Amino acid sequence: MSETSSSLTLPDPTPRKTTFSGTLYRGNEGMWSWVLHRITGVAIYFFLLVHVLDTALIRVSPEAYNAVMATYKNPVMGLGEVVLVGAVVLHAMNGLRIILVDAWPWATKHQRLLFWIVMGLVAALMLYFTPTHLINVFSPIEGGH
Amino acid sequence: MAATQVTGTPGEETAAQAAQTEGGTAPAEVDSAQEGHDRPLEAGEAVEEPQSFPVTVIVRRYDPEVDDEPRWVDYDVQMFATERILDALHRIKWEQDPSLAFRRSCAHGVCGSDAMRINGKNRLACKALVKDFDTSKPIYVEAIKGLPLEKDLIVNMEPFFDSFREIQPFLQASSKPEKERHQTIAQRERFDDTTKCILCAACTTSCPVFWTDGQYFGPAAIVNAHRFIFDSRDEASQVRLDILNDREGVWRCRTTFNCTDACPRGIQVTKAIAEVKQAMMTGVKL
């Protein structure tokens, strides 16, 4: 290109098109704790909804209630219970963290540390709960609920 | 006339000449900077000249007259490590594609017009240095989220400024001072952090709550309310607290701390919001 070219006839850029809609926002601990809080919150809400319905079934027909309860007594449900307890523990602990972050200046400043403390506590509680619970679930003895 | 005069005028002898003629009390010769000036120079350690290197910048383009959907377009630019993402955008606009649209004015982090999402985080393009990014991978640049996209990297900031206006960001006092309104250092310190806001909208558009609920006042409006709520000279703190005690006010804040991370002025945004929440519960403590 030795000739002078007008700025109006700039060479066409060669756009390579990339197809995806947007990048994920790269938040830190605070954002992820909020995401986890939302997910566990919604999950617990749906559990409670189902739980209220199946318990209400006993007023409709005790037989149907017993049938439903029988289907719950299998290992898959046992694993589900671990997930449920995990969600409840996480939601509870993180809820306490959020209250502190809102109300106590020290906690606002150290929210990251608090997030990891919450995760540590949840992990510790689940490490304690899961084995005992799974032994119950998988032992052949009929346990009353 | 003076062309033949070789020696100095009498009485202008140098110290050395005086020493020679009078028998030697001249100071010993010192190592001076000039000494050995005729020796060959040793080459110093080679200073590496800064080298530019290619960087791929992928910009999310949108032309409302042509595109139905925004699209990602790649550009290769030569950059120096000490340059900023804004320089990359300039290079693209000036050398490759003049149709690229973005806002900038001061180019030095003062005016707040070039907040954009760079590699997934809200940053001012004029404060984001190339060396802080992993340039072996492309750098993604897109408009801030949650405000209506107008073109390329430009969004409509009006909803953002509307929220700002709504919290009455001006000093309100009934009395007229003799000369000036006095304030102690501690009283001034109380709201110092929030005076630094440049209204760039990086915080508000980093907030997941704001993305889904455009009615939320957003961090920036609360920061600017904080600036007057905790100002000892202002008398309308309660008015602003009432405005922000709304459904779409401070209680929408879920403390994700994205805003604190995004603020180019280093304002502790979430802390300011928490202080406004606390002021609602226990009253304003100046």
Ligand code: SF4
């Ligand atoms: S608080 Fe910070 S991020 Fe938010 S508008 Fe002001 S300067 Fe920008």
Ligand code: FES
């Ligand atoms: S151009 Fe003014 S803040 Fe970046």
